[in-house]
Amino acid sequence: MLLRKVTQSPAICSTVFRLQPAITGAQRQTGAVVAVQNGRFYASQAAEVRLVIAYQYNVFIITFSNIEAHNFSPQESKSFAVNMFKGQISTSQVFPFPSVLNEEQSQFLKELVGPCSKFFEEVNDPMKNDALEKVEELTMEGLKEMGAFGLQVPADLGGVGLTNTQYARLVEIVGMHDLGVGITLGAHQSIGFKGILLFGNPQQKEKYLPKLATGEHIAAFCLTEPASGSDAASIKTNAVRSPCGQYYTLNGSKIWISNGGIAEIFTVFAKTPMKDEKTGEMKDKITAFIVERSFGGVTHGPPEKKMGIKASNTAEVYFENVRVPAECVLGEVGGGFKVAMNILNNGRFGMAAALSGTMKGVISKAVDHAANRTQFGNKIHNYGAIQEKMARMAMLQYVTESMAYMVSGNMDSGATEFQIEAAISKIFASEAAWLVTDECIQIMGGMGFMKDAGVERVLRDLRIFRIFEGTNDILRLFVALNGFQNAGNQLKSLQKALKNPFGNAGMLASEITKRAKRKAGLGTGLTLQGTVHPELNHSGELTVKAIEQFGAVIEELLLKHGKRIIDEQFVLKRVADCAIDLYAMVVVLSRASRSLSQAHPSAQHEKMLCETWVTEAHERVMQDIKFLRSGTSKQIFKNLRAISAAVVENGGVVSPHPLGF
Amino acid sequence: MSARVLVGVKRVIDYAVKIRVKPDRTGVVTDGVKHSMNPFCEIAVEEAVKLKEKKLVKEVVAVSCGPQQVQETIRTALAMGADRGIHVEVSGKDYETLGPLQVSKIFAALAKKEQADLIILGKQAIDDDCNQTGQMTAALLDWPQGTFASEVTLEADKLKVVREIDGGLETIKINLPAVVTADLRLNTPRYATLPNIMKAKKKKITNVKPADLGVDVSSRLEVLKVEKLKEAGRI
Numbered sequence: 089m090l091l092r093k094v095t096q097s098p099a100i101c102s103t104v105f106r107l108q109p110a111i112t113g114a115q116r117q118t119g120a121v122v123a124v125q126n127g128r129f130y131a132s133q134a135a136e137v138r139l140v141i142a143y144q145y146n147v148f149i150i151t152f153s154n155i156e157a158h159n160f161s162p163q164e165s166k167s168f169a170v171n172m173f174k175g176q177i178s179t180s181q182v183f184p185f186p187s188v189l190n191e192e193q194s195q196f197l198k199e200l201v202g203p204c205s206k207f208f209e210e211v212n213d214p215m216k217n218d219a220l221e222k223v224e225e226l227t228m229e230g231l232k233e234m235g236a237f238g239l240q241v242p243a244d245l246g247g248v249g250l251t252n253t254q255y256a257r258l259v260e261i262v263g264m265h266d267l268g269v270g271i272t273l274g275a276h277q278s279i280g281f282k283g284i285l286l287f288g289n290p291q292q293k294e295k296y297l298p299k300l301a302t303g304e305h306i307a308a309f310c311l312t313e314p315a316s317g318s319d320a321a322s323i324k325t326n327a328v329r330s331p332c333g334q335y336y337t338l339n340g341s342k343i344w345i346s347n348g349g350i351a352e353i354f355t356v357f358a359k360t361p362m363k364d365e366k367t368g369e370m371k372d373k374i375t376a377f378i379v380e381r382s383f384g385g386v387t388h389g390p391p392e393k394k395m396g397i398k399a400s401n402t403a404e405v406y407f408e409n410v411r412v413p414a415e416c417v418l419g420e421v422g423g424g425f426k427v428a429m430n431i432l433n434n435g436r437f438g439m440a441a442a443l444s445g446t447m448k449g450v451i452s453k454a455v456d457h458a459a460n461r462t463q464f465g466n467k468i469h470n471y472g473a474i475q476e477k478m479a480r481m482a483m484l485q486y487v488t489e490s491m492a493y494m495v496s497g498n499m500d501s502g503a504t505e506f507q508i509e510a511a512i513s514k515i516f517a518s519e520a521a522w523l524v525t526d527e528c529i530q531i532m533g534g535m536g537f538m539k540d541a542g543v544e545r546v547l548r549d550l551r552i553f554r555i556f557e558g559t560n561d562i563l564r565l566f567v568a569l570n571g572f573q574n575a576g577n578q579l580k581s582l583q584k585a586l587k588n589p590f591g592n593a594g595m596l597a598s599e600i601t602k603r604a605k606r607k608a609g610l611g612t613g614l615t616l617q618g619t620v621h622p623e624l625n626h627s628g629e630l631t632v633k634a635i636e637q638f639g640a641v642i643e644e645l646l647l648k649h650g651k652r653i654i655d656e657q658f659v660l661k662r663v664a665d666c667a668i669d670l671y672a673m674v675v676v677l678s679r680a681s682r683s684l685s686q687a688h689p690s691a692q693h694e695k696m697l698c699e700t701w702v703t704e705a706h707e708r709v710m711q712d713i714k715f716l717r718s719g720t721s722k723q724i725f726k727n728l729r730a731i732s733a734a735v736v737e738n739g740g741v742v743s744p745h746p747l748g749f
Numbered sequence: 750m751s752a753r754v755l756v757g758v759k760r761v762i763d764y765a766v767k768i769r770v771k772p773d774r775t776g777v778v779t780d781g782v783k784h785s786m787n788p789f790c791e792i793a794v795e796e797a798v799k800l801k802e803k804k805l806v807k808e809v810v811a812v813s814c815g816p817q818q819v820q821e822t823i824r825t826a827l828a829m830g831a832d833r834g835i836h837v838e839v840s841g842k843d844y845e846t847l848g849p850l851q852v853s854k855i856f857a858a859l860a861k862k863e864q865a866d867l868i869i870l871g872k873q874a875i876d877d878d879c880n881q882t883g884q885m886t887a888a889l890l891d892w893p894q895g896t897f898a899s900e901v902t903l904e905a906d907k908l909k910v911v912r913e914i915d916g917g918l919e920t921i922k923i924n925l926p927a928v929v930t931a932d933l934r935l936n937t938p939r940y941a942t943l944p945n946i947m948k949a950k951k952k953k954i955t956n957v958k959p960a961d962l963g964v965d966v967s968s969r970l971e972v973l974k975v976e977k978l979k980e981a982g983r984i
Contacts, residue, residue, distance in 0.1 A: 199821065199828070
């Protein structure tokens with residue numbers, strides 16, 4: 089997690105002066121002059137500041153604390169997601185839909201797509217790979233020759249030197265044909281040696297990248313341990329620095345490491361004891377290391393038997409007194425957590441791209457069946473039940489594809505803040521792909537259930553995508569909390585302004601007015617008109633309304649819970665769901681606008697996809713917000729908590745059998 | 750060996766595409782449709798590159814006639830191992846009516862200009878199924894021809910060609926310079942690897958106009974109509 093818990097000092101608690109916000113209809117006034125009363129500050133050694141603002145005739149207390157986090161965003165963030173939590177719309181990263189490839193890059197990419205597709209259609213046999221639980225030797229050799237193992241390694245070090253967008257396009261092809269191979273390649277280059285690309289010094293890059301690019305050496309990413317999955321900061325593998333400082337001794341074991349049984353180069357995360365500069369005490373901080381199997385002491389277990397992606401090797405990796413030279417430290421000593429999070433963050437767009445390819449493939453299979461299967465005298469695609477499935481599948485694929493290329497485009501344009509969007513795209517893509525493939529099997533009926541149709545394998549392969557690289561549950565918490573933190577910082581700046589209310593009267597007045605307007609259900613002046621294509625204005629307005637209300641509810645929740653929002657996971661999940669829907673709405677608006685502006689032949693079809701998606705997502709978001717604001721939500725959450733506690737206490741289902749025995 | 754090989758590569762609609770006839774029945778839909786190198790031309794390129802790898806020829810030159818897009822096809826040949834490319838610019842109406850007679854005249858002129866010792870072409874294109882260009886080129890140059898080749902062996906300055914004919918296999922020996930057309934079983938074309946595609950970017954493609962070669966590309970044929978068969982296999 090990126091947030092460190094700030095302990096609440098009991099001394100401060102007792103001096104909290106809290107009034108319940110009481111907003112009634114009669115008190116809705118717009119354009120009222122701010123009256124600041126009791127603007128006092130209670131500073132504490134825990135850096136918790138309280139602020140009392142008189143807001144018209146209502147008194148709110150905003151409590152927030154200095155939450156130290158790894159991704160402290162500056163006041164002005166360009167990220168759409170960051171601003172959305174503040175009820176603002178920042179369009180620079182989302183409109184127009186990014187077009188980041190120049191003529192040459194586009195041309196080059198086109199030349200790569202053909203051979204890549206051909207290889208996967210003619211040489212790779214996904215069914216064989218699944219049955220053997222291994223990628224066939226011939227296919228591995230072919231992939232290595234093709235250069236598929238070093239797609240993003242710079243050309244002068246032996247790779248293909250692709251940008252993120254170009255990589256996404258090729259990974260889409262892999263995803264369409266064989267996710268098992270996709271994970272073998274992804275575990276190697278998307279996370280396995282990405283650390284060297286992002287954090288390696290020139291010597292490390294020159295030493296390791298050439299052999300990794302040709303596939304002579306395979307790489308693996310080693311973070312997870314038996315007792316540390318989502319709680320990555322709690323890993324126990326340790327690396328002790330030698331007295332001379334020349335090497336570290338690494339001890340520990342990692343589980344479920346993709347390519348663990350075949351890799352030569354490992355990016356390993358271990359705890360290193362370090363002296364805290366300020367306090368002088370010894371602390372354990374995570375450091376990232378490049379570990380070569382040839383260092384000795386590195387062993388692995390047998391390949392795990394899995395539900396899906398069987399062709400990908402997954403194994404336990406053991407490190408026993410491995411001597412790792414000090415030159416193999418990746419990034420800064422003690423900076424390993426940041427390295428790990430950045431690597432994962434950097435690779436997430438690849439997943440969305442691969443899964444959009446998977447969905448395309450699966451949708452063609454479903455269409456092929458629906459267009460040819462006759463029942464009750466008609467081809468089944470003429471029936472509403474099937475039509476709804478196909479339409480929803482198409483929409484989910486459209487959104488996923490748009491997200492993947494929006495994020496990769498942003499990354500290629502030099503954006504540094506895309507972690508929320510990347511997380512959203514991973515959550516969305518993995519869940520959408522599961523739903524789409526499941527529906528495809530449903531459309532195909534019994535055929536879909538049979539191995540030969542090739543779809544059941546895809547469903548089995550897809551299940552892991554909701555779990556690894558950050559479970560969707562954790563990522564939802566991340567999206568919500570990251571958003572709250574940014575919104576909280578905005579309130580913090582308000583606090584600063586209140587130190588000098590008369591010098592900042594203009595800003596304060598506008599902030600108050602904005603909130604009042606929002607409460608009154610009036611628009612706050614935000615609009616997407618002029619940004620989206622005129623034909624999509626209505627959808628644009630629906631999106632704006634949703635963002636405004638979202639910003640409002642975020643603030644309300646912050647006021648209500650303060651920093652205890654960290655523990656309100658029922659709330660956080662729903663907040664994240666809204667954030668995901670909102671980002672999805674904006675992404676399709678952007679893509680459809682571009683198609684309309686460029687008069688693509690498919691522009692009208694895309695307009696339909698966009699409008700349908702936005703209308704339904706708007707409804708979902710408003711429902712969620714309404715629920716979060718309602719009193720019933722509190723009761724429901726309480727009940728859910730109680731039910732769970734009872735079931736846990738009982739070791740299973742609590743209610744006795746209806747038959748009594 | 751100082752031999753230079755010219756290989757002809759044609760950009761055609763991909764074999765896997767479902768062909769649709771244009772509503773005005775003047776031809777088939779080509780806009781936005783996937784195109785690739787004619788499969789028999791791929792086999793021709795593969796054979797030429799193999800000869801180069803055996804050090805029996807020195808340079809492989811890939812040639813294509815058509816508009817800007819054919820450069821993609823030439824680049825694929827370069828990625829497979831050809832050394833350089835020649836793009837003969839033909840576009841618009843001229844391209845629509847371009848046929849074996851004009852292409853063979855172009856090849857004959859290029860063979861003289863580039864001092865080629867061997868021309869390898871695909872036996873036919875999968876869009877027009879003409880099976881004429883190789884034969885016409887040889888005739889124009891007055892060179893021997895080994896068509897429908899399923900095996901080609903270079904022996905000193907002679908070429909041994911095993912030909913697939915209706916009755917079986919015919920083995921002939923012809924003098925160089927010669928024209929060879931590739932049949933299906935001559936070889937299995939290699940996959941262009943991504944690093945080779947990157948290297949191909951640095952290889953040169955020269956542009957040339959038919960007029961520069963003294964060739965008149967006007968057609969003696971007029972297409973009256975193009976129709977879809979009502980029922981496949983029935984006349």
